[in-house]
Amino acid sequence: MPEDVNKYLPLSKPKIGISGKTGSWRIFAPEINYEKCVKCHICVVVCPEASILLEDDRPKIDYDYCKGCGVCARECPVGAITMRRER
């Protein structure tokens, strides 16, 4: 395929945030208590938004995109995540 194929075909390219900063949808924000966290990584796997990242084995929430669904808080086996009202 020619390099400038995009000029001729209406192809989309992968992009983070195609619907903008979806963190603005949030009403409740998840907060991780790192003293309680046992680094099981369940929250990383069940987040529907793929917005919990691993940093040195620790889960870290990307608040730019987290929609505040609460799945991570519900599934954390040790209750290390709480949902705090943001607005």
Added chain:
Amino acid sequence: MVTVKDLAKMEDLLLKGNAACAGCPIGVALRTTLKALGRKTIMFVPACCTSVVQGIGPGAAISVPLFNTAFETAASVASGAAAAAEILGKDVTILAWAGDGGTYDIGLQAISGAAERGDNVLYICYNNQMYSNTGIQRSGATPLGAWTTTTWTGKTEHMKDMGMILIAHRVPYVAATSVGYPDDIYEKVKKAKEKKGFRYIDILAPCPPGWRFPSDMTIRLGRLAIETGFWLLYEYEDGELRFNGYTKLVAEGKREFKPVEEFLRLQDRFRHLFEPKRRDDILEEIQRWIKERFEWYLSLAKI
């Protein structure tokens, strides 16, 4: 078996900041599926919520090549792509990915044709048990008693058994799994990837706006569906049917299914079965159907 820690480390090919509702089951199902398949995958997606989640150009929330098909043609377009891949000698997974409306109802004849011809396609249905993209209409996968905008006093028929329809086609692989168990989804998709021919996986996908539950309960309901026997974890492989996970424990007599009410009560699509007047007739029929369906599967299975 893949562990949670393994899954957490794998690259995400579904990108954040997409158009899915908060708590959307597609997020969990598709993230996990693409972790199992990797980048050498082409997706064929008919009209459904995923075509919205993927977004409108020039950006896309899915990092593998994707082609949008007409509602009824995910399987037939994928069949053509599989033939092309074979002629060109490309080592690529052809993935048809559709909702239950596009699978159980409008796409059924295209699926049956592809299955009968043995086309080299992995077909995955994320099953949220209704047409959600157009605002929650009844489908062949909607269970008895469930409210939708077209069954506003509750559906009067049971759900269709799509897995059994595919098993009757004697394809190499058929499996049912649930968003409640990402590791089970991963294992089944991985296994299906390694096989040739037509393969089918049905992923139960609890949808907060469609099933009317708070967005934090997606995974929990995906598990309760299994623990109550409302949905079964199984795989049909090389002519043999086997159970997995909790369903297997029940089949071996090590556990029992919980009362289905524990699953139904948490969803407002079933609220009219509990108030203002309790509908024991429908609740008992759902419970009876679960028992009968499981016995049917048991009679065919190798435990």
